[in-house]
Amino acid sequence: MELKLSIMRPISKLILMFFVAEIIIFLISSAIPINSSSLVQQYNGIESSIRNEPYILIALSIFSNNIRVALLDFIPAIGILFLAYSIVNTGMILSAVMTANHIPGIIAALLLLTLPHSFVELPSYAIATASGTYILLRRNEWIRGILTLIIVPIELFLAALIEASLFFVSNPYIMWIASAPVLVGLYFFYQYIQKVADRHVSVSSSALQPITTQQYYSLDSQYFNQYRDNWAKALLYESQGDLSNAMNFLWVSIINLIAAIAIKMNMPYYTKEDLDRVIQTLSYQYPQLNLLYQQAFSYKIQNDYQNFKASITQLAAILQNIYQTSISRRIG
Numbered sequence: 607m608e609l610k611l612s613i614m615r616p617i618s619k620l621i622l623m624f625f626v627a628e629i630i631i632f633l634i635s636s637a638i639p640i641n642s643s644s645l646v647q648q649y650n651g652i653e654s655s656i657r658n659e660p661y662i663l664i665a666l667s668i669f670s671n672n673i674r675v676a677l678l679d680f681i682p683a684i685g686i687l688f689l690a691y692s693i694v695n696t697g698m699i700l701s702a703v704m705t706a707n708h709i710p711g712i713i714a715a716l717l718l719l720t721l722p723h724s725f726v727e728l729p730s731y732a733i734a735t736a737s738g739t740y741i742l743l744r745r746n747e748w749i750r751g752i753l754t755l756i757i758v759p760i761e762l763f764l765a766a767l768i769e770a771s772l773f774f775v776s777n778p779y780i781m782w783i784a785s786a787p788v789l790v791g792l793y794f795f796y797q798y799i800q801k802v803a804d805r806h807v808s809v810s811s812s813a814l815q816p817i818t819t820q821q822y823y824s825l826d827s828q829y830f831n832q833y834r835d836n837w838a839k840a841l842l843y844e845s846q847g848d849l850s851n852a853m854n855f856l857w858v859s860i861i862n863l864i865a866a867i868a869i870k871m872n873m874p875y876y877t878k879e880d881l882d883r884v885i886q887t888l889s890y891q892y893p894q895l896n897l898l899y900q901q902a903f904s905y906k907i908q909n910d911y912q913n914f915k916a917s918i919t920q921l922a923a924i925l926q927n928i929y930q931t932s933i934s935r936r937i938g
Contacts, residue, residue, distance in 0.1 A: 615800060616744070616879050617754060620736035624686075625729055628693055629719070635697025636704075636715035645702035661770055669766035672727065676758050679734040682742035689735045721778055722785035726792070727765035730758045750803040757796055764788050804887050829866035830929060833859045837922070849911045856918050857906055863925045870929065888928065895924055 614622075656664045678688040700718070701711035718724060733754060741751035768785055772778045840855035861881060868884045882899075889896040898921040905914035 615883070617736055617740045617750060617800070620739055621729070621732050624689065624735045624739075625732035628689065628728060628732055631690060631693045632697050633712060633715050635694045636700045637710075637712035638698075638701055639705050639711065640698055640701045641705055642698075642702040643706075645699050646706050649699050649703050657773060661774060664773060665763075665766045665770035668769050669763050672730075672762045672766065673759055676731055676734040676762060679731050680738040680755060680758075682738040685735050685738045689731055692731070721772070722781040723765045723769040723772070726761060726768060726785055726788055730761040730765065733761070734758045747803075749806050750800075753799050753803045753806070754796075757792065757799060760795070761792055764792075801890075804883065805890070826866045826869040826929075829862045829869065833862035833866065835859075836862060844915075850909075853906060853909075853911055853914055856915065857902075860902070860918055860922060860925070863922065863929065867925060867929050892924055892928070895921070898924070 656667050659667070675688070675692050679685040679692070681688065697711070697715065700714055704711045704714045737751040737755040737758075740754070741748045744750075768781050768788070771781055771784075775781065836855045836859035840852045840859060843849075843852035843855060864881045864884055867888070868881065871884065871887070873880065873884050873887070885896055885899045898917050902914055902917040902921055905911075905917060
């Protein structure tokens with residue numbers, strides 16, 4: 607689990623964070639008993655206005671309302687407040703309706719979360735909020751936030767189709783037959799969007815932040831020299847039987863080498879997430895690279911020096927070839 611979280615894209619971490627917060631806020635707000643006839647009337651008015659409509663009109667009505675909420679959630683910074691407000695308001699309405707019927711709101715909320723449309727609809731608000739927040743935090747990667755937002759209207763439209771069908775079936779859970787493949791399809795579509803974003807971010811970074819000749823012959827070569835120095839120190843520790851320090855210096859040397867390549871690619875290299883993204887980008891041309899990188903990190907966590915050394919040696923050979931090839935091309 608630690609390995610998977612470590613290589614998770616920053617935008618995916620934001621989505622997960624907002625989604626978990628969304629669920630928690632919804633459960634807390636629905637658990638507080640509320641006696642409000644106005645909220646009950648508001649809910650009854652909305653339900654009665656669409657209950658007798660044709661299926662497609664119900665779906666469009668649900669979709670139009672939800673997409674408005676999602677677009678507000680997308681607004682950088684302010685969208686977080688809109689997300690919190692909409693979730694709290696939904697929880698309060700549910701609590702008021704359930705309190706009027708002498709049913710604990712938290713029970714209704716938990717049951718609502720098991721309905722087939724919930725886990726198609728709810729993540730879309732987290733995705734919208736995360737996309738806007740990502741643009742605010744990483745302005746040079748704004749295109750990733752925009753591309754990620756593409757999934758939101760698709761997700762909400764599919765969720766609306768599923769939710770509208772609940773008015774016409776006797777057992778709502780049967781619609782999990784539709785929800786399950788929708789969730790799988792959306793997951794793969796999300797991964798595809800992120801891969802497209804990886805390529806665009808790499809290209810745009812190169813275009814917006816050109817490397818000067820002085821930078822080319824200084825900073826990246828410094829990192830490359832640090833890579834060789836730390837690798838030599840690791841081998842020295844290994845010869846002395848100090849495998850713990852040998853492993854640490856081998857890992858640091860690989861980080862130095864990736865940073866040197868990142869500079870050549872004009873990509874950010876300040877955090878581990880930045881370096882993960884360099885590996886992901888290079889993996890389009892060298893498919894085995896990401897696997898070796900993940901294996902090495904996993905073996906490091908497990909303190910398995912022999913397998914770690916084998917993986918990181920292969921990784922270093924590929925990365926060093928990439929670095930030296932870029933040097934040759936630049937000089938040529």
